[in-house]
Amino acid sequence: MPTYQFRCPGGCPDFSAIYPMADVPGQDACPRCAAPARRLFGAPALGVGRTAAMQLQDRTRASAEHPDVVQRLPGAGRRNTPVTTNPLHRRLPRP
Template sequence: MVTYAYRCPQDGAFDLRAPMGQAPQSAACPTCEDEAPRVFLAPRLGSGRADLVRAIDRTKASADRPEVVSRLPASRRRGTPVTSNPLHRKLPRP
């Protein structure tokens, strides 16, 4: 289901949900029941998931205001485990 926008001459804008491609060119206003023509608006892209919206905003901001890096990021490698087993000393080293 897609949300389509209509504008009544007396009562203003209202939305109507219909299957994609099956919205009528005019719909009855829910307040005065007068015919209201369908209007075309910019897509409502800002109503997505919060984490995706933040990622998109961060990407757009980095295009003209890149983040300044002052140090290397922390290493995520785990250190080599230390063993106290004397038999491990006989194993070949890499």
């Protein structure tokens, strides 16, 4: 069942309630002051997936639209770092 947001006219914080889509009221009683709070209209959470496949699709789509900014090319800093730390490898012939 979807979650609906309500706003109290008395200035209380917005609250949410769960109703079936067929039975959602336009107003609900505020849990703090029992005043009739109006239902808010917001964006549905269509792009938020809970399964691993949907999360992967969301991350892929987000990385395509907003790719990470890199400071250097991948692997550019590996030339000066030794490949191995084993001292026996120093005796091997160099290319």
